[in-house]
Amino acid sequence: MDKSPKCSRCGKKAIIDIRYREEKLCRRCFLKFFEKRVHRNIEKNKMIKPGDRVAVALSGGKDSTLTLYILKEMLNKVKCELFAVTVDEGIKGYRDKAIEFAKRNTKELDLTHIIVSFKEIFGYTLNEIVEKNKVLRGARGPCTFCGVFRRRALNILSRELKASKVATGHNLDDESQTYLMNFFRGDIESSLKMNCDESISELFVKRIKPLSTTPEREIAAYALVKGIPFHMDECPYAQEGMRNVVRVHMNKIESTFAGSRENFYYFMNEIIKHLKTKEKMKFKLSSCILCGEPSSKEICKVCELLKIIRG
Ligand code: SF4
Ligand SMILES: [Zn+2]
Ligand SMILES: [Zn+2]
Structure with a gap:
């Protein structure tokens, strides 16, 4: 039997x-x-409207690759433009391999793919930044530089390409981890900005996260079931950040109490929504006095970090 x-x-x-x-x-x-949940997330949060020009931030990993495939399938229903952008941080033996997957998938889907590097925009690869930071005995880990510079590179590139939205592959695990990390850092402002539905600056291209309600495990399963190729290696710097500690603990809680991750994510979303309406907390970014890019402080994080590595 x-x-x-x-x-x-x-x-x-x-x-x-x-x-x-x-x-x-x-x-x-x-x-x-799987598809129903992603479509519901896109529709409920009005992520895409006809006429949008959507840039998918494609790393080559499973999350951004699936975001690209799902949005491409939706093009039949919503008339918008779609293309892919990749930021090459300059992590030797890791990002170069991921970019090969990104190229293969955009070719398969017949989409335009534009790549920009940290070296071109900031003058250093991430490997060089990490080395410089070691010499200077800097306290910040590779992920701090990587995350801040990647967001900036992505925004500059998408703005130049006149994208109306940037779609990222953030999944439910990422989003819950970020909420918890902000919590431990006492950084409520970052959580309030996470799902900003209003434009926070004319220079800032709005972000959408179609997979934000989907667990990472199911994204991997979907890609494998559908036979979608993606880059599986782990970044050599991945173990160094706070995110890694938070991830391990959240996974433990989820495996003991199934549904905790989803409940936590919706709980945080409700709190943030409540704070925004009750306290009328709206964010408008001003411009960095050094580079002119959007910033909540006089000098933006990118300029602050560049100053550190320039010594
Ligand atoms: S793990 Fe850190 S260094 Fe590696 S790609 Fe992610 S943010 Fe960048
Ligand atoms: Zn069935
Ligand atoms: Zn600046």
């Missing part, structure tokens, strides 16, 4: 256990479940 688990919806052979929904799903039901 066949003892393999059965799909809770149709009785066919299950391929995945969605513990927090107490459901086991077969290939067909899983793909449907």
Whole structure:
């Protein structure tokens, strides 16, 4: 007798256990479940409208690759333009391999793909920044430089390409981790800015995150089931940040109490929404006095970090 688990919806052979929904799903039901949630997230949060020019921030990893595939499929329904942009941080043996996947997927989908590097914009690769920072005994880890510079590079490039939105691959795990990291840092402002629905600066291209309600594990499963190629290696600097500690602990909580991650994410979203309406907390960024880019302080984070590595 066949003892393999059965799909809770149709009785066919299950391929995945969605513990927090107490459901086991077969290939067909899983793909449907997955796509429905992403589409609902896009529609509910009015992420895309006809006429938009959407730049997908494509790293080559599973999250951004799936964002690209899902948005491409939606083009039949929503008439907008889509293209991919990649920021090459300059992490030897890691990002160069990921970029090969990004090129392969944009070619497969017949989409324009533009690549820009840290070296071109800031004058240093991330590898060079890390080395300089070591010599200067700087307290900041590689991810601080990487995240701040990548966001800036992405914004400059998308603005130059006249994108109306930048779609990133942030998933439910990323978003919950960020909320928790902001919490531990006492940084409420960053959480308030995370899902800004109003434009915070004319120079800032609005971000959308179609996968923000989807767990990372299901993204990997979807890509594997659909046979979508993506870069799987881990960044050599990944173990060094606070995110890694938060990730380990959140995963432990989720595996013991299924659904905790999703509950935490929606709980935080509600608090943020409440704060924004009740306290009328609206953000408008001004411009950095040194580079003119959007900034909440007189001198932006990029200029501050560049000053550190220039010594
Ligand atoms: S792990 Fe850190 S250094 Fe590596 S790509 Fe991510 S943010 Fe950049
Ligand atoms: Zn089924
Ligand atoms: Zn600046």
